[in-house]
Amino acid sequence: xxxxxxxxxxxxxxxxxxxxxxxxxxxxxxxxxxxxxxxxxxxxxxxxxxxxxxxxxxxxxxxxxxxxxxxxxxxxxxxxxxxxxxxxxxxxxxxxxxxxxxxxxxxxx
Amino acid sequence: xxxxxxxxxxxxxxxxxxxxxxxxxxxxxxxxxxxxxxxxxxxxxxxxxxxxxxxxxxxxxxxxxxxxxxxxxxxxxxxxxxxxxxxxxxxxxxxxxxxxxxxxxxxxxxxxxxxxxxxxxxxxxxxxxxxxxxxxxxxxxxxxxxxxxxxxxxxxxxxxxxxxxxxxxxxxxxxxxxxxxxxxxxxxxxxxxxxxxxxxxxxxxxxxxxxxxxxxxxxxxxxxxxxxxxxxxxxxxxxxxx
Numbered sequence: 417x418x419x420x421x422x423x424x425x426x427x428x429x430x431x432x433x434x435x436x437x438x439x440x441x442x443x444x445x446x447x448x449x450x451x452x453x454x455x456x457x458x459x460x461x462x463x464x465x466x467x468x469x470x471x472x473x474x475x476x477x478x479x480x481x482x483x484x485x486x487x488x489x490x491x492x493x494x495x496x497x498x499x500x501x502x503x504x505x506x507x508x509x510x511x512x513x514x515x516x517x518x519x520x521x522x523x524x525x
Numbered sequence: 526x527x528x529x530x531x532x533x534x535x536x537x538x539x540x541x542x543x544x545x546x547x548x549x550x551x552x553x554x555x556x557x558x559x560x561x562x563x564x565x566x567x568x569x570x571x572x573x574x575x576x577x578x579x580x581x582x583x584x585x586x587x588x589x590x591x592x593x594x595x596x597x598x599x600x601x602x603x604x605x606x607x608x609x610x611x612x613x614x615x616x617x618x619x620x621x622x623x624x625x626x627x628x629x630x631x632x633x634x635x636x637x638x639x640x641x642x643x644x645x646x647x648x649x650x651x652x653x654x655x656x657x658x659x660x661x662x663x664x665x666x667x668x669x670x671x672x673x674x675x676x677x678x679x680x681x682x683x684x685x686x687x688x689x690x691x692x693x694x695x696x697x698x699x700x701x702x703x704x705x706x707x708x709x710x711x712x713x714x715x716x717x718x719x720x721x722x723x724x725x726x727x728x729x730x731x732x733x734x735x736x737x738x739x740x741x742x743x744x745x746x747x748x749x750x751x752x753x754x755x756x757x758x759x760x761x762x763x764x765x766x767x
Contacts, residue, residue, distance in 0.1 A: 430581040432608035440619030460719040461621040462649040464747045466707045467723025473700035475736040495704045509549040512701040517694035
């Protein structure tokens with residue numbers, strides 16, 4: 417692949433990505449008062465999006481094939497319980513990730 | 526003299542706080558970035574182009590997809606449409622950040638440019654550490670994350686083949702970050718309808734449309750349900766608060 421093609425490719429992907437990120441702001445630019453419906457969405461969307469992102473992370477987990485999503489389940493439960501108990505983000509993430517790494521590297525190979 | 530010293534101290538404190546909060550993203554971005562660098566390099570993309578991709582595209586999953594598309598000689602139209610599909614969720618982040626990012630001044634374009642999944646997870650809660658300026662806080666969170674991603678990618682392209690430590694599974698740090706934010710949000714309210722709508726719509730769409738194409742239907746579902754249920758969701762909110 418030559419440099420020119422690569423450069424054009426990068427520019428296209430970068431442009432469309434940025435466009436998607438900027439679009440909502442561009443549409444509602446200049447309006448002093450954000451429409452009520454957008455205020456409502458702005459309030460409830462973060463909750464729905466975070467749920468969607470969690471599902472997104474598990475999208476390639478197969479329940480049919482071994483290890484049947486068990487490493488993911490164990491690690492996710494560890495993160496949730498630890499977080500409810502200690503309320504320390506860094507701790508929950510570190511322990512959960514180590515848990516998952518041990519699972520996929522040693523326990524469920 | 527005293528004033529500048531005070532400011533310097535506050536700045537140090539802010540940077541330290543941002544660093545600690547972005548540590549999970551650092552772990553994930555370095556690991557994923559290195560993975561990306563290795564993949565790109567093995568597909569004939571040079572270090573400079575790898576750096577350019579991470580700096581300018583700055584969208585993890587799309588960059589992995591793009592390497593395959595570049596290598597396969599995909600057309601400009603294919604590239605644009607694929608990017609549209611894979612990254613459409615970013616529209617959502619924008620919609621929900623219109624209000625919080627309203628008065629961000631000069632740095633606003635950069636904040637929007639750098640609004641990745643992980644940055645969104647850190648800024649969407651609007652939870653700025655006590656006593657810190659929201660603008661500066663958001664700016665440094667965005668900048669640090671961007672820096673981790675570019676650094677990881679370049680490292681991967683340069684020295685990826687020398688890494689012998691088995692990092693399999695380290696990308697779970699991202700998943701864990703989203704789960705902790707989800708838990709925090711869940712506990713912050715008694716109105717769980719939006720969170721449940723998000724999870725259930727996504728699960729149903731994942732089962733129906735499959736892993737590669739469920740995001741856009743899921744987003745549509747979420748929007749329709751949130752909008753049609755507006756009155757019920759808001760009245761619940763009112764009851765809870767009132």
